[in-house]
Amino acid sequence: DTWRYAFEEALEEVQGKFAQKFKEEVEANSDHEVQLFPFGTLGESADIMEQAQSGILQFVDQSPGFTGALIPEAQVFFVPYLLPADRDQLFSFFRNSKAIHELFPPLYAEQGLELLTMFPEGEVMMTTTEAVASPADLNEVKFRVMTNPLLVESYRAFGATPTPLPWGEVYGALQTGIIQGQENPAFFIESTKMYEVTDHITRPGHNNFTTAVMANKDFYDGLSDEEKQVVQNAIDTAFEFIIEYQTGLTEESLTKIQEAKPEMTITTLTDEQRAPFMATAESVEQEFLKIGGDQAQAILDQMKADLAAAAGG
Amino acid sequence: MTLDDKHAPNPGPDVITAAVDVDDDIDDSRYVSGLPGLLGVIDAGIARIEAVLLAVGVLLMALNTMANVVGRYLLGESIFFSEELNQALIILITFAGISYAARHGRHIRMSAFFDAMSFHLRKTMMVVIAAVTAAAMFLLTWYSLDYLLAQASRGRLLPALQIPQWWIIIWVPLGFFLTGLQYALTAIKNLIDKDIWLSTSTLEGYDDSAEEEI
Amino acid sequence: MTLAIFGTMIVLLLLGFPMMIPLIAGSLIGFVALFGGFGQLDTMVQQILGGIRPASLIAVPMFIFAADIMTRGQSANRLIDLVMAFVGHLKGGLAISTAGACTMFGAVSGSTQATVVAVGGPLRPRMLKAGYNDSFVLALIVNASDIAFLIPPSIGMIIYGVVSGTSISELFIAGIGPGLLILLFFSIYSYIYAVRNHVPVEPKATWAERGQAVKRALWPLGFPAIIIGGIYGGIFSPTEAAAACVLYALFLEMIVFREMNFRQLYATAKSTGLITAVVFILVGAGQAFSYVISFAQIPQQILGGIGIDEMGQYGVLFTISIAFFVGCMFVDPIVVILIFVPIFAPVVQSVGLDPVLVGTIITLQVAIGSATPPFGCDIFTAIAVFKRPYIEVVKGTPPFVFMLLAVAVLLIFFPQIALFLRDLAFAK
Ligand code: NA
Ligand code: NA
Numbered sequence: 001d002t003w004r005y006a007f008e009e010a011l012e013e014v015q016g017k018f019a020q021k022f023k024e025e026v027e028a029n030s031d032h033e034v035q036l037f038p039f040g041t042l043g044e045s046a047d048i049m050e051q052a053q054s055g056i057l058q059f060v061d062q063s064p065g066f067t068g069a070l071i072p073e074a075q076v077f078f079v080p081y082l083l084p085a086d087r088d089q090l091f092s093f094f095r096n097s098k099a100i101h102e103l104f105p106p107l108y109a110e111q112g113l114e115l116l117t118m119f120p121e122g123e124v125m126m127t128t129t130e131a132v133a134s135p136a137d138l139n140e141v142k143f144r145v146m147t148n149p150l151l152v153e154s155y156r157a158f159g160a161t162p163t164p165l166p167w168g169e170v171y172g173a174l175q176t177g178i179i180q181g182q183e184n185p186a187f188f189i190e191s192t193k194m195y196e197v198t199d200h201i202t203r204p205g206h207n208n209f210t211t212a213v214m215a216n217k218d219f220y221d222g223l224s225d226e227e228k229q230v231v232q233n234a235i236d237t238a239f240e241f242i243i244e245y246q247t248g249l250t251e252e253s254l255t256k257i258q259e260a261k262p263e264m265t266i267t268t269l270t271d272e273q274r275a276p277f278m279a280t281a282e283s284v285e286q287e288f289l290k291i292g293g294d295q296a297q298a299i300l301d302q303m304k305a306d307l308a309a310a311a312g313g
Numbered sequence: 314m315t316l317d318d319k320h321a322p323n324p325g326p327d328v329i330t331a332a333v334d335v336d337d338d339i340d341d342s343r344y345v346s347g348l349p350g351l352l353g354v355i356d357a358g359i360a361r362i363e364a365v366l367l368a369v370g371v372l373l374m375a376l377n378t379m380a381n382v383v384g385r386y387l388l389g390e391s392i393f394f395s396e397e398l399n400q401a402l403i404i405l406i407t408f409a410g411i412s413y414a415a416r417h418g419r420h421i422r423m424s425a426f427f428d429a430m431s432f433h434l435r436k437t438m439m440v441v442i443a444a445v446t447a448a449a450m451f452l453l454t455w456y457s458l459d460y461l462l463a464q465a466s467r468g469r470l471l472p473a474l475q476i477p478q479w480w481i482i483i484w485v486p487l488g489f490f491l492t493g494l495q496y497a498l499t500a501i502k503n504l505i506d507k508d509i510w511l512s513t514s515t516l517e518g519y520d521d522s523a524e525e526e527i
Numbered sequence: 528m529t530l531a532i533f534g535t536m537i538v539l540l541l542l543g544f545p546m547m548i549p550l551i552a553g554s555l556i557g558f559v560a561l562f563g564g565f566g567q568l569d570t571m572v573q574q575i576l577g578g579i580r581p582a583s584l585i586a587v588p589m590f591i592f593a594a595d596i597m598t599r600g601q602s603a604n605r606l607i608d609l610v611m612a613f614v615g616h617l618k619g620g621l622a623i624s625t626a627g628a629c630t631m632f633g634a635v636s637g638s639t640q641a642t643v644v645a646v647g648g649p650l651r652p653r654m655l656k657a658g659y660n661d662s663f664v665l666a667l668i669v670n671a672s673d674i675a676f677l678i679p680p681s682i683g684m685i686i687y688g689v690v691s692g693t694s695i696s697e698l699f700i701a702g703i704g705p706g707l708l709i710l711l712f713f714s715i716y717s718y719i720y721a722v723r724n725h726v727p728v729e730p731k732a733t734w735a736e737r738g739q740a741v742k743r744a745l746w747p748l749g750f751p752a753i754i755i756g757g758i759y760g761g762i763f764s765p766t767e768a769a770a771a772c773v774l775y776a777l778f779l780e781m782i783v784f785r786e787m788n789f790r791q792l793y794a795t796a797k798s799t800g801l802i803t804a805v806v807f808i809l810v811g812a813g814q815a816f817s818y819v820i821s822f823a824q825i826p827q828q829i830l831g832g833i834g835i836d837e838m839g840q841y842g843v844l845f846t847i848s849i850a851f852f853v854g855c856m857f858v859d860p861i862v863v864i865l866i867f868v869p870i871f872a873p874v875v876q877s878v879g880l881d882p883v884l885v886g887t888i889i890t891l892q893v894a895i896g897s898a899t900p901p902f903g904c905d906i907f908t909a910i911a912v913f914k915r916p917y918i919e920v921v922k923g924t925p926p927f928v929f930m931l932l933a934v935a936v937l938l939i940f941f942p943q944i945a946l947f948l949r950d951l952a953f954a955k
Contacts, residue, residue: 070468379773
């Protein structure tokens with residue numbers, strides 16, 4: 001059969017790399033063909049999600065931030081300073097988390113989706129027109145964030161003026177000065193050329209952009225055990241591949257940015273500088289518990305337990 | 314404009330209205346429904362509601378967009394639901410507007426070949442066009458209802474407004490249905506009347522101004 | 528299936544169906560064929576809504592509204608009087624000013640449709656009065672609006688830059704040369720047109736008259752200030768500038784000039800809503816149709832069959848030009864960029880083409896396509912706003928499309944038209 005797989009990024013970005021690996025594995029180990037549909041070719045993020053729910057698409061990659069409109073608990077990935085900055089701990093968490101592997105799947109299933117995996121896409125960084133070392137530097141800064149209540153709350157707590165803006169207008173708005181900052185993983189800052197219209201990259205270490213791959217549930221349940229195994233193996237292989245690919249990707253992207261624009265400053269905040277940012281996390285956590293759905297508390301507690309385990313192991 | 318004998322109309326009041334209004338504002342108080350009796354009263358009422366929704370929708374859109382700017386500069390606070398409100402308004406305007414446009418024969422069409430046909434062929438074609446268009450609109454009514462119900466069952470929320478997403482698309486099946494109804498009535502009107510009607514209130518024949526006839 | 532779809536669409540269009548029907552029929556056939564029945568038509572509805580939802584489209588009704596208020600009141604006339612005081616005595620002066628105004632307005636608004644409305648709305652009646660033929664006027668407005676896509680900011684270039692990984696700043700600068708070249712060609716053509724058709728000129732205005740015109744235009748000169756100053760000054764996004772123009776127009780016409788009352792405001796808003804609906808349902812239906820093309824991977828199939836890998840640089844550039852030109856005749860430009868760019872990316876790289884040049888050529892083709900029959904969105908907009916028949920709107924198009932294509936060919940053989948400024952700015 002032809003299986004269709006849509007994702008939210010371009011073919012050569014992280015979600016696209018994952019999808020390509022998945023396609024390669026499935027096609028090598030079965031008679032099925034996988035067609036890939038990058039960002040925008042079948043509609044926006046919410047559109048491809050609905051198409052996966054109605055079974056037109058067999059697979060879809062959507063980040064929990066967007067899924068939050070459907071599954072409020074998924075917004076937990078926007079709570080700042082929850083995920084560890086340390087790479088090994090982070091990967092260990094994604095491999096072993098009980099929240100991801102046991103608590104989330106039933107929530108996705110309620111929406112007609114089989115959650116196949118979640119993986120990190122890269123550390124989220126701020127790009128701004130003025131240097132940022134403390135929350136005071138964000139005062140009065142109009143900072144573009146996705147229209148998500150938790151992100152808005154985070155940046156308000158950081159001291160910035162969160163400003164919603166359609167993604168297509170962000171580049172122009174940074175250029176003319178309507179906004180003075182935005183956040184994204186390094187590879188995305190590089191591929192979308194955000195560094196051309198900002199001067200400073202700051203790494204507050206507050207988050208790692210997470211994404212999830214899922215299948216239409218009816219489709220998945222209808223597969224033979226053998227086919228399910230093919231899908232699972234392809235997901236596992238692609239997961240390991242993307243973890244490997246990630247190691248070094250951030251540094252590579254930052255090097256490319258530095259080459260393209262030598263005057264760009266890239267600053268990793270020290271633990272001391274991070275402290276006042278981290279102090280705001282509590283208020284965002286409270287906001288999550290308020291809007292994160294019935295399971296918010298359970299998910300948050302389990303996440304924290306998983307993270308402690310990852311830190312210990 | 315001069316109409317040649319082939320389309321010489323029976324100059325009833327709505328005909329004159331149609332001819333005068335083609336390039337001007339539509340005067341809703343002079344709109345005559347194609348439906349008889351009580352149905353006609355209801356239809357004329359719907360026409361008025363559509364008109365008000367169009368005008369208010371556009372005004373709200375301007376105010377909403379500006380309010381966001383004012384908020385950003387004067388209050389240091391962006392209005393987060395501004396974009397979603399505009400989305401809701403554009404859907405409202407589009408779907409209230411398509412039936413209003415169908416009512417007044419304002420949908421865009423390419424009439425060059427059509428205009429070159431004989432009267433009888435044009436009349437037959439107009440029945441076919443109106444009937445097929447009505448059928449397509451009713452089909453979309455059904456499936457947009459389907460889509461609406463699917464959205465309602467999924468319970469997706471608009472991130473900033475935190476209201477169910479399906480609330481802002483209830484106009485969609487309604488708009489398709491009312492548009493289909495207008496085209497269905499146009500097909501019937503063309504079957505029972507001796508002239509060619511673009512909509513129940515608009516005679517066919519674009520406002521061919523002088524230069525086109527040279 | 529491809530042929531059946533395109534064939535049906537063109538036949539329905541020619542028979543005189545409302546234009547949404549060919550687009551809806553095209554997507555209906557596609558959905559039924561792809562999914563073996565009517566079961567997935569709710570996704571077609573989803574796509575229609577997806578087509579009208581993008582936030583940047585809000586600028587279109589806002590500029591329609593502002594232009595309509597200005598034209599009904601005094602603002603537009605006062606601005607045009609000002610222009611006429613300086614260029615009215617020159618052959619083709621008004622036409623050239625119109626092309627120039629489209630370029631300037633397009634430069635800031637970034638929307639070809641908004642340009643058609645905002646510049647064409649007030650200027651068309653004046654050009655008709657001055658003795659220009661309507662089909663020339665309509666074609667000039669529709670095609671000069673294309674320049675909006677080439678002069679920064681340009682949504683098309685941003686999307687191309689993101690999909691292909693090309694510097695958006697470099698693309699922006701590279702678009703300026705071809706944009707100005709098009710303006711030059713259109714100006715020369717307008718001059719020749721005015722001379723050949725004996726379009727009368729007005730007597731040359733005295734400096735006193737010009738001073739008077741400037742004085743009368745002081746209030747309305749706030750519009751360019753809002754648009755240019757507001758956007759480049761970092762106060763407004765283009766959409767917000769459009770809404771600001773609406774409020775400023777209302778302020779002028781209702782309070783300063785007292786030309787408009789609440790009844791007229793209501794009528795203007797309603798008329799804006801009507802035009803918006805008529806255009807947007809086509810944009811939505813076009814999106815549903817694009818979805819079918821994209822889902823069925825039709826471009827990949829067609830391009831896979833022509834052996835692009837064996838072509839040299841010129842062959843690749845011509846193939847890209849033709850593909851984008853044809854694609855944009857039927858499908859929304861942004862979708863065409865999203866689908867085609869990744870398909871061409873490997874070959875662009877393997878023959879060693881400058882991605883900035885490719886991006887400029889693609890943006891130009893996309894702009895031409897959106898003003899080209901049968902389904903160019905600028906044509907829909909012009910029909911809805913000016914209430915002229917389809918054929919009247921496209922009749923005068925051929926010379927303009929010819930000039931645009933000439934610029935495309937020149938760009939292929941003389942890439943410096945685009946790259947000169949870029950190389951200068953980025954010291955390459
Ligand atoms: Na532009
Ligand atoms: Na087009």
